[in-house]
Amino acid sequence: MFRRRSSPKVEEAAPPPAGRERCAAGGCRRLDGTQCSYVDKRSRRCPTAWCPNHVADVAGFPYCRRHASTMSAIEGGEVVAGLPDLDNRAPSLVGWISRELDEPIRDVLTRVAPPSGARLVTDPVRLIITPGGSTRRWAKTWKIVDSTSVLNRVSIEVDEVDDCHVSARVDTELIGRGLPPWIGNRQAGRQVDPQVDAAERAEFAAAMARSIELVVTGEEVAFGH
Numbered sequence: 001m002f003r004r005r006s007s008p009k010v011e012e013a014a015p016p017p018a019g020r021e022r023c024a025a026g027g028c029r030r031l032d033g034t035q036c037s038y039v040d041k042r043s044r045r046c047p048t049a050w051c052p053n054h055v056a057d058v059a060g061f062p063y064c065r066r067h068a069s070t071m072s073a074i075e076g077g078e079v080v081a082g083l084p085d086l087d088n089r090a091p092s093l094v095g096w097i098s099r100e101l102d103e104p105i106r107d108v109l110t111r112v113a114p115p116s117g118a119r120l121v122t123d124p125v126r127l128i129i130t131p132g133g134s135t136r137r138w139a140k141t142w143k144i145v146d147s148t149s150v151l152n153r154v155s156i157e158v159d160e161v162d163d164c165h166v167s168a169r170v171d172t173e174l175i176g177r178g179l180p181p182w183i184g185n186r187q188a189g190r191q192v193d194p195q196v197d198a199a200e201r202a203e204f205a206a207a208m209a210r211s212i213e214l215v216v217t218g219e220e221v222a223f224g225h
Contacts, residue, residue: 021049024064028054038067041082069095073125073138081127081136090158091138093180094125097166097205098140098156104209105142105154108216113144118151120144128157136160154212168208170215180204 019034033049048064050056056068063071070083073095084090102122109120123141137159144152157167164187167177181200185192192200213219 019049023051023054024048025050025054034062036064036067037061038063038070038086039083040085040088042085044086046086066092073098075124079127081129084136084138084160084163088160088163090160090163091125093163093166094138094140094156094158097180097208098125100201100205101156101209101212102142105212108213109142109144109152109154112152112216114146114151118144118146152216154216156208166208168212170212173215175215176208176211178204178208 019032021031021033021035023030023033028051030051030053033051034055035049036046038046046064046067050062050064054065055062056065057063058068058071061071066089067086069092070089073091106120113120121143123143125138125140128137128139129135137157139155139157141153141155143150143154153169153171155169157169158165159167164183165177165179168175181204182192182197185197185200
């Protein structure tokens with residue numbers, strides 16, 4: 001599904017040359033902005049440009065901060081089936097949630113893994129397309145594998161059609177789906193104190209981690225069982 005860009009040579013690792021466009025950062029008047037490199041699956045390129053003070057670099061390419069989070073989530077890879085629409089947050093949301101849940105997911109999978117012959121592997125955020133291409137969702141996956149099969153699997157997913165909700169799966173079973181509070185606050189037009197926002201984010205991540213732990217350890221049964 002992904003093709004990696006070849007690593008740049010040392011002499012090519014310098015930042016991209018400054019452009020000649022107005023920087024899109026609020027209050028910035030610089031005219032040396034470089035256009036964001038993001039191109040979505042409809043071949044539309046992000047129209048924003050950013051000066052050296054505000055541009056974000058991913059794998060040697062300039063991006064706006066929004067699309068830098070998307071490219072960072074997929075670790076700079078190229079997606080054969082195309083990147084999400086310009087305004088779609090699916091991969092970046094998966095990336096953020098996955099960073100928050102990485103440690104507890106690794107911990108619980110390690111606890112249930114066989115004492116020998118098994119290891120933990122993780123996949124980068126990847127595009128999953130259902131047969132027929134009707135659904136595109138982005139997922140980060142952690143797995144316990146042995147020499148012959150996958151023993152346990154946990155994935156965090158966001159569908160492009162509904163990029164506001166996060167889903168969690170254990171093996172193939174959907175165990176929960178929720179709206180992150182910071183997205184809900186924005187949708188409702190609520191201004192939230194930074195400390196409250198941080199607390200709500202932590203609480204949401206902790207609740208997801210606990211739900212995953214209960215199903216992985218067998219303390220709760222996944223939906224549909």
